[in-house]
Amino acid sequence: MTTRHGGTDRISTKTKLATELVILGRILADARERHGFKQAELAEKLGLPASYLSKIEKGTRRLDVIELIQIASAMGADAGELVGDVEKALR
Numbered sequence: 001m002t003t004r005h006g007g008t009d010r011i012s013t014k015t016k017l018a019t020e021l022v023i024l025g026r027i028l029a030d031a032r033e034r035h036g037f038k039q040a041e042l043a044e045k046l047g048l049p050a051s052y053l054s055k056i057e058k059g060t061r062r063l064d065v066i067e068l069i070q071i072a073s074a075m076g077a078d079a080g081e082l083v084g085d086v087e088k089a090l091r
Contacts, residue, residue: 022059023089028071029057031082035075045074 032042032053039057043050053071055061063071072079 017062018059020086020090021062024063024086025057025059027082027085027089028053031072031077031085032057032075035077037075042071042075046070 032039037045039053040050043053046052052061056063056071068082069079072082
């Protein structure tokens with residue numbers, strides 16, 4: 001059956017990037033722990049529910065570059081270094 005927005009062969013970007021999102025989540029969780037934050041503490045600092053960070057760290061929620069910068073800043077990490085860590089892990 002053809003869908004309204006692209007046909008039967010469409011695969012969501014989230015599905016295409018499932019492995020990469022898990023890697024990103026693991027790197028963010030490791031960085032959070034290195035900087036001494038629990039999920040709930042960092043989420044509170046960001047003004048977001050802890051489930052928001054939990055989904056990112058599990059790789060079930062995508063985030064954009066602005067969100068990545070905000071998360072990195074809130075925990076005192078360098079967003080560029082985090083991106084570099086993701087790049088290395090994807091090689």
